[in-house]
Amino acid sequence: MDKFLIGYVERVQPLLSGIGREAGHQTAFVFLSFKMGLYDEAVQRCDHAFRHAATIPPLLARALRIIRERAQHLVEASYNQPLTEAFSRDEVPLLALSPEDTDVPDAPQLQVANALILVYAAGLLASPDDSQALEEQERYVLQLIGAIRKSQR
Numbered sequence: 001m002d003k004f005l006i007g008y009v010e011r012v013q014p015l016l017s018g019i020g021r022e023a024g025h026q027t028a029f030v031f032l033s034f035k036m037g038l039y040d041e042a043v044q045r046c047d048h049a050f051r052h053a054a055t056i057p058p059l060l061a062r063a064l065r066i067i068r069e070r071a072q073h074l075v076e077a078s079y080n081q082p083l084t085e086a087f088s089r090d091e092v093p094l095l096a097l098s099p100e101d102t103d104v105p106d107a108p109q110l111q112v113a114n115a116l117i118l119v120y121a122a123g124l125l126a127s128p129d130d131s132q133a134l135e136e137q138e139r140y141v142l143q144l145i146g147a148i149r150k151s152q153r
Contacts, residue, residue, distance in 0.1 A: 002142050008096045009121045015057055015094065016122045023052035024126025027060070028134055031119045034067055035140055042071040059094055060122050062087055063115035070112045083108045087115075094118075097148045113144045 019027070026049035033042035046068035049056065056064070065085045073081040092098055096117040099110055120141050123134050 002138070002145075004096075004145060005138070005141060008117065009124060012059075012094060012118065012121050013125055015059055016125050018055055018057065019060070019122060019126035020052055020055040021127065023049055023055045024123060025130060026052070027056075027064070027119055028123030028127045028130035030064060030067055031116060031123055032130075032133060032137065034071055034116065035137055039071040039074040043068055043075065046071070059087075059091055060118060062091065063118040063122075066111050066115040067119060070108075070115075083111055086111050096145065110148060113148055116144060117141055 026045050030042055030045040030049060033039070033045050046064045049064055050061070053061065062085065066083060066087075069083055069085050073079065087095060087099075095114040097110060097114055099107065120134060120137070123130055127134075
């Protein structure tokens with residue numbers, strides 16, 4: 001695994017340690033569904049994950065809401081619909097890619113990228129049964145990171 005991604009997963013591990021196995025499984029499938037373009041399925045998986053709200057930390061809940069909102073927009077073919085959900089200033093230090101350090105022309109895409117990276121990390125940490133499927137998608141996560149970093153230059 002890439003050093004940056006390993007470092008990020010290690011950094012958020014304490015925040016994500018209390019996620020239950022079922023919530024972790026649903027979280028892993030939120031990521032996989034969204035990545036595969038199964039946006040309706042991603043919305044449903046977010047809803048299933050929220051049924052385990054007691055074990056989902058607030059930062060992960062926010063990431064799931066961001067992904068759910070973006071997936072719903074894609075299902076409705078509302079491609080330019082702005083996000084109403086976003087990470088707070090207090091949550092920025094916990095993100096993989098800091099909005100303050102970027103010059104990304106599409107700020108909502110940065111929100112979605114950070115949400116996907118966090119959900120990926122949560123799935124890896126909380127759902128060992130899904131780790132192989134997630135690890136097979138590592139390249140996609142690294143492409144997300146690379147695209148944002150490239151826009152920072």
